Amino acid sequence: MRTLPFLVISLVIAGLVFAAALAIGNEYIFFAGYVVLQYIVLSTAWNILGGYCGYVNFGTGAFFALGAYSTVAIYNFIGKNELPHVIPMPVLMLVGGVVSGIVGFGMGYLTLRLRGAFFSIATLALAVVLQTLVINWDFVGGSRGAYILRPESVPLLGSYIRYLFLAMLLLAVGSLVIARLIERSRLGYGMTTIRDDELAAEASGVPTLRVKLIATTISGALMGMAGAPFPYYIGYLQPDSTFALDYAINAIAMPLIGGTSTWVGPLIGAVLLDSLQQLITVTISSAVNLLIVGCLLVAFVILAPNGIVGLFRKYFRHKHDDFVGRHRTALDEPGSVPAAGAAPE
Amino acid sequence: MIFSFDLLINAVVSGILIGGFYAAMASGVSLSFGILDIVNIAHPAFIILGSYAAYTFNHAFGFDPILVSIVMLPAFYILGAGIYQIYYVAFEKRGQESLRGLAFFFGLLFITEVALVLYFGVDYRDVEAWYIGPTWHLGDVDVPLRIAVPCMVSLLLIAALQLLLGRTFIGRAIMAVAQDQLALRLMAVNPIRIKRIAFAISIATASLAGAFLIIIQPVEPSVGRDYIGRIFAICVLGGMGSLPGTVIASMLIGVVESLTSTFYGPSWAPAVSFGFLLLTLAVRPAGLLGR
Numbered sequence: 001m002r003t004l005p006f007l008v009i010s011l012v013i014a015g016l017v018f019a020a021a022l023a024i025g026n027e028y029i030f031f032a033g034y035v036v037l038q039y040i041v042l043s044t045a046w047n048i049l050g051g052y053c054g055y056v057n058f059g060t061g062a063f064f065a066l067g068a069y070s071t072v073a074i075y076n077f078i079g080k081n082e083l084p085h086v087i088p089m090p091v092l093m094l095v096g097g098v099v100s101g102i103v104g105f106g107m108g109y110l111t112l113r114l115r116g117a118f119f120s121i122a123t124l125a126l127a128v129v130l131q132t133l134v135i136n137w138d139f140v141g142g143s144r145g146a147y148i149l150r151p152e153s154v155p156l157l158g159s160y161i162r163y164l165f166l167a168m169l170l171l172a173v174g175s176l177v178i179a180r181l182i183e184r185s186r187l188g189y190g191m192t193t194i195r196d197d198e199l200a201a202e203a204s205g206v207p208t209l210r211v212k213l214i215a216t217t218i219s220g221a222l223m224g225m226a227g228a229p230f231p232y233y234i235g236y237l238q239p240d241s242t243f244a245l246d247y248a249i250n251a252i253a254m255p256l257i258g259g260t261s262t263w264v265g266p267l268i269g270a271v272l273l274d275s276l277q278q279l280i281t282v283t284i285s286s287a288v289n290l291l292i293v294g295c296l297l298v299a300f301v302i303l304a305p306n307g308i309v310g311l312f313r314k315y316f317r318h319k320h321d322d323f324v325g326r327h328r329t330a331l332d333e334p335g336s337v338p339a340a341g342a343a344p345e
Numbered sequence: 346m347i348f349s350f351d352l353l354i355n356a357v358v359s360g361i362l363i364g365g366f367y368a369a370m371a372s373g374v375s376l377s378f379g380i381l382d383i384v385n386i387a388h389p390a391f392i393i394l395g396s397y398a399a400y401t402f403n404h405a406f407g408f409d410p411i412l413v414s415i416v417m418l419p420a421f422y423i424l425g426a427g428i429y430q431i432y433y434v435a436f437e438k439r440g441q442e443s444l445r446g447l448a449f450f451f452g453l454l455f456i457t458e459v460a461l462v463l464y465f466g467v468d469y470r471d472v473e474a475w476y477i478g479p480t481w482h483l484g485d486v487d488v489p490l491r492i493a494v495p496c497m498v499s500l501l502l503i504a505a506l507q508l509l510l511g512r513t514f515i516g517r518a519i520m521a522v523a524q525d526q527l528a529l530r531l532m533a534v535n536p537i538r539i540k541r542i543a544f545a546i547s548i549a550t551a552s553l554a555g556a557f558l559i560i561i562q563p564v565e566p567s568v569g570r571d572y573i574g575r576i577f578a579i580c581v582l583g584g585m586g587s588l589p590g591t592v593i594a595s596m597l598i599g600v601v602e603s604l605t606s607t608f609y610g611p612s613w614a615p616a617v618s619f620g621f622l623l624l625t626l627a628v629r630p631a632g633l634l635g636r
Contacts, residue, residue, distance in 0.1 A: 058386075110627050117444055118581070118626055124386070125574030125619040132616040143612070146485045245570060249455050252448050260444075287462050294455035296417075301445040301452070301521045302435040 003181055010173045018169060022162075034233060036274045037168040038226050042247065043266035044175045046224035051217045051260030052250070053194030055116050059107075059123030060251035062130045063220045065242040066103060067096030067227025072140045072237055075148055089167045096165045096228030097221040103130075103308035104220020105213060111211045129241040130153055145238035148231040164229050175222050179263040182218070189213055218285060223251075246290060250274075253297040259309025268308050351485050356607040357600055358486050359590020364599025365496030366561060368592045369554040370572060371579040372503050376547035378577070379586030380523045381540055383432065387450040389576065390457035390568030391548055392498055395421065396462060396470075396564045403472040410472045414556035418549045425548025428453070428575035429541045454569075459564035469563035479558065500592070502553055506546075507588045519543040523586065571615065578622035584632030593633060597621075 015124045021029050042060055049055050071092045079089065103126075111122040154163040182188045190211040193201035202208050231237045250273070256268025272295065280289040304311055370392060377385040396418050434447040457521035476490040510516035518539045521529050526536040556566060579598055583590030598618055606614040625632060 018489070039562065050444065054444050056444055058451065110623055114626060114630055117447075118630070120384065120447055120625065121386075121574070121577040121581070122622060125622050128571070128574045129616045129619040132613060136610075137614055175377075192628070213608050245455075249451060252451060255478070256445070256448055285457055288457055291459040294452045294459065298449055298452035298456065302431070304443060339415055 003177065006180060007173075007177050010176060012171050014173050014247065018135030018166060021165065024319070027159060027161060030159075030161045032278050032322055034161065034165050035278065036271060036303050037165070037172045037251055038230075039254060039270040039274045040172045040267055041168070041175045041226040042223055042251045044172075044263065044307045045219045045226070046251040047255040047260055047263075048179055048182060048191075048265045049212075049219040051255050051265065052182065052191035053212055053215045054113070055212065055215075055217075056120040056252070057219065058120055058245075058248050058252075060223055061129040061243050061245060061247040063100045063104065063223035064121070064227035064230070064247050065101045065127075065130065065134070065239075067093075067224030068230040068237060068242055069134055069140050070096040070099045071228045071231045072146045072148065076139060076141075076232070089163070089232075093167070093171065093225045093228040097225040100224020100227070101217045105217045108213050108216035112216065113209060127243050127245070127248075130288070131239050134239045134243075140238070143239060145191070145230070145236055147236050148234075150232050150235060160232070160273045164233055167229055168226075171225055175289045176263055176267060178218065178222070179266075183263055187211060187214065247295055249290070249297070250277075253293050253300075254306070257296055257300045257307055259307030261306065262309060265307050265309045272308075298327075352607060354476075354486055357602045358488065359492065360600030360603030361567045361596050362488070362492040362496045362599070363561075364596030365499045365592075366492065366554075367556050367575065367579055367595035367599055369495070369499035369502055369550065369557055370590050371576045371583070371595055372506060373475070373547040373554065374526060374576050374580050374587060375583070375586060375588060375591045376506075376519075376550070377544055379580055379584075380519060381543055381590075382446055382523070382549075383429075383546075385450050385455040385547070386447070386573060386577075387457065388547075388551060389572045391421070391424075391551035392555045393461060393569040394457060394568060395552040395557070396559035397465060398471055398552065399559050400470045400554040400564070402471075403474070409474055410476075410560055411494075411553070412605060413497040414552045415482060417552045421552040424547040425545035426541050428548065429544040432452045432544075433541070435538060447621060452542070458566045458569065464567065467565050467567075470559070472556075472559050473511060474560065487605065491560055495560050495567035498553070502550065503588055503592055506511040506550070507547075510588070567602070568572050574615075574622070575618040577626075578618040580632075581630075582621050582625045582632055584634040587632070587634040590632055590634030 019032075021033055042064065045063075046057060047062055049057050074087060074092060074095065086175065107122060107126055108119070134140060140146055150160050152160065152306045153322060154160055157166065182191070190201065190206045190208075193206055194208055194211060198208055230242075237311050254269035254273050255266040256269070257273060258267065259265030273296070277289045277293065280286075280292060306313070346424040370389075373391075374385065374388050377383045377388070393418070395414060398420075399413045402408045402413040403410050432446060432449065434443075436449065476494045479490050481490065481493070508516075510520055518529065518534055519527075519542070522536050522539045522543070529536045529539065558568075562568075576599065577595045579591060582598070583592070583594030598621055601621070602614045602617045605617050
């Protein structure tokens with residue numbers, strides 16, 4: 001499928017989702033749905049670097065928080081200077097995306113020339129440092145946190161949460177389209193070769209550093225964009241919870257559970273895992289919910305390394321092999337197909 | 346900001362003492378990450394596990410926390426051996442250690458942490474021992490024993506590890522496994538077994554480091570996160586797999602952090618280790634004493 005029809009179909013599906021949420025008529029649907037959408041964006045963004053390139057980013061929380069604090073900075077700037085009008089959400093998202101993208105680029109430039117592990121560790125430390133900076137920066141509230149007043153209502157839509165939901169829905173569609181576009185482009189093939197064998201990629205003429213930097217920048221920017229509306233959603237932003245590692249584990253677990261090699265994986269992972277989390281948080285507790293995410297992550301990386309998408313593929317290939325297999329085993333390499341088909345779990 | 350010589354000397358001394366304690370935390374990672382190339386980011390979680398082990402026995406029976414942690418060494422060793430076995434079968438054997446191995450350890454970090462939260466709650470816990478209250482005064486310099494004792498034991502631990510690595514057969518085999526697994530196999534040594542032993546030792550150090558941590562500061566399950574960046578910064582700065590380098594780097598970071606928090610305020614201290622990490626990665630990725 002070309003990109004344009006895909007975009008149109010995604011928008012139609014997004015429209016149906018929004019209409020369905022409106023039809024249910026319960027505001028809670030928007031609050032819960034917003035979080036699911038936010039994780040679709042975060043896990044898709046993580047997957048562009050992690051799944052396609054094979055570089056693990058533990059700093060999802062940091063990039064997300066950068067976006068959120070850009071919004072707070074703009075909000076406070078407007079408040080201090082008594083500027084009258086409210087900045088529209090797409091502009092805030094853009095600013096958050098640019099800030100996070102720049103930071104992602106800078107950090108990638110310093111660490112991506114080294115082995116992958118160093119990059120991962122640097123992203124872990126980045127979260128700590130950015131948090132230190134924010135805590136010491138009084139303009140955005142410091143360690144006390146920052147309050148954001150949500151406008152009461154929006155024309156046409158009604159409540160503000162619907163507006164946020166819609167913005168996040170469009171961002172989710174956008175990030176899925178970007179991920180899919182990358183996956184099928186020269187850039188995406190470059191990323192895949194880096195993941196499989198960086199040395200071989202370099203030797204075959206893939207500009208590895210440039211490709212990795214592009215991936216880090218896009219991934220960071222999308223995470224920042226997902227963070228930009230967050231202050232309006234939560235109302236009170238506090239450094240400890242905004243920079244939390246919880247975002248990182250979710251953004252890693254969702255693609256790995258869904259499947260990292262395609263754009264569908266993070267989508268499936270985010271929808272399933274976050275719906276489950278919402279359910280557990282409401283019924284049991286939020287600590288148990290993180291425990292389950294951790295256990296699922298470990299179980300999936302050990303037992304189903306290619307995620308749900310991989311399980312599906314295996315299942316269908318298995319059937320396919322059984323169907324065509326008889327001809328092939330008889331004709332060319334006897335033994336090879338049954339071996340592949342009967343591969344142990 | 347009033348600058349005084351007293352303040353400076355005290356900051357440097359407490360930095361060195363804290364650095365000695367950092368060295369105990371980082372030595373395990375230095376073994377697993379530096380020598381075996383296993384990026385065990387769950388190490389701080391095992392340290393916290395060690396803290397809670399020390400707390401449990403100290404609280405129930407009044408045993409000395411360091412003594413408890415020494416007795417617990419075999420338990421942590423077995424835990425480490427088990428984890429390596431899973432890691433080897435699920436990731437190293439399939440050649441998937443880079444992405445999924447990292448995710449595996451990240452998952453372990455959360456599982457350990459949340460399990461501790463569910464069992465012990467999120468209250469801060471501390472231990473009791475004779476050296477926790479008093480402070481020695483050497484002239485103008487204050488030496489709080491609650492930091493000095495862990496520092497001393499930690500240096501002993503590292504000396505023991507260094508002897509083990511340099512003088513014993515197992516230790517030399519561990520150093521060899523980092524360089525050439527095939528050569529080791531030709532010497533009729535099973536590299537997987539050697540790696541399992543080395544990783545188990547690295548987790549065992551977490552038992553001691555955990556006891557030191559809870560002696561120095563009250564502990565709740567998620568404090569380990571604050572140390573992830575610091576521990577890895579120390580390892581990279583010291584030079585991968587070099588224990589003397591780890592000690593020097595720990596003390597350096599300890600002193601700079603202590604100076605930062607004395608003269609600029611404690612809220613800036615966490616940024617120090619990251620600054621060092623980035624600087625090292627950009628200027629000298631091999632670290633101070635790297636091979």
